[in-house]
Amino acid sequence: MPIYKRILLKLSGESLMGTQKYGLSTEVLGSYAEQIAAIAAEGVQIGIVIGGGNIFRGLTGVGRGFDRVKGDQMGMLATVINSLALQGALESAGAKAQVLTSIRMEPVGELYSKAKALELMEEGRIVIVAGGTGNPYFTTDTASALRGVEIEAEVLLKGTRVDGIYTADPEKDPTAEKFSQITFDEVYRRQLKVMDLTAFTMCKQNDLPIVVFDMDTPGNLRKVIDGEQIGTVVRN
Ligand code: UDP
DSSP: OOSOSEEEEEEOTGGGGTTSSSSOOHHHHHHHHHHHHHHHTTTOEEEEEEOOTTTOOHHHHHTTTOOHHHHHHHHHHHHHHHHHHHHHHHHHTTOOEEEEESSOOTTSSEEOOHHHHHHHHHTTOEEEEESTTSSTTOOHHHHHHHHHHHTTOSEEEEEESSOSOBSSOTTTOTTOOBOSEEEHHHHHHHTOOSSOHHHHHHHHHTTOOEEEEETTSTTHHHHHHTTOSOSEEEEO
16 A cells, blocks of 8 residues: 655656667566556555756766856756656556646646646646756756645655665765765755755755655665665655
8 A cells, every 4th residue: 555645756867778778678668657657546646747858968068168057957958858758658657647847848748837836746647747846956856856845745756776775885885884874964964865955955945855766676665665675765
């Protein structure tokens, strides 16, 4: 039985590449879509924010002569491409999903508002909020914190390729240990990297717990939703 009624799921753009070096893996999209559709079928209200790092990152552009603001706008458009791809995959998996955009771009998607997002979720639709926060100099981590707080999600689920937060980088330090729970303050004190600081602080200040978990293992999303102890929970 799901322990959450409403969640905000953050997916990284980079994971959507799968084993490729760039772009979208239909396998990863299909696997994510099936897992998400399964929990939607149980009545969990789902908001999703996706990164764009598999296509373009603003900072990469700066090194190649792009202005940062333009580069970030390109990055935000990359998240729209990913959002449309996931919407398609979710529909193929039998779920109803709609893309709302943080930057006006009908008919690609309707402009995001809290009221519209809640209306769609109440109707049983998965809402994918595309275009980050709509502003340069931010990240999709911050977009997920912002939208999570706005839609009054009970938790922000950060689906990544690692299975939680460790005392040190487990790939470099064999003695690194995983936390099952940790407080926001302890993360600051140990200078651990969970999300960028803007996003992290937004969650702390608004008392939105974060669960970091490995989304690439099928079945894990369901386990998190059912309250099983996998990944790491960050709370006040
Ligand atoms: N971006 C932005 N404002 C936002 C969200 C994203 O300018 O509110 C841009 C930024 O250039 C970033 C890119 O979009 O590099 C892709 O997003 P992100 O890096 O968060 O994606 P991820 O690394 O999670 O794939």
